[in-house]
Amino acid sequence: SQSRVPLPTPPPTPTLAPVPSPPAPTPQPGEGGCTEPSGPISIKLGGFTYTASCFGFAVAGSCQYKKVQAACPVTCGQCAAEASVGCADDSAYSLPTQLGQFTCEDWKQYECWEEVKPHCPSSCRVLGCV
Incomplete structure (x- = not known):
């Protein structure tokens, strides 16, 4: 019979395994969505290279720069x-x-x-x- 209604396939449920807190691996671009490095990073702004943590860039008011927003999306409020x-x-x-x-x-x-x-x-x- 032709009256079978297709049911939506539920998305697979991700399994979150408990993970100990080793030093955080460097995130790969485009992987895992909204992430940023926890340690110091170097960003070139206006011909100078600055090295700081994302928090340090934020405190210095550098979240206004696109390069800092891209490197530190969580701290700069670009995503949660x-x-x-x-x-x-x-x-x-x-x-x-x-x-x-x-x-x-x-x-x-x-x-x-x-x-x-x-x-x-x-x-x-x-x-x-x-």
């Missing part, structure tokens, strides 16, 4: 990275600093120290986390 497995901040974590005891929430307005990043990946804008 999807929080992946392992992006949750540790709400119990805190670290003494010269400015007092810092929680992950406190680190949001600063450039995180390397030792803080595994505990506060979202606040520290670790690769793929916002």
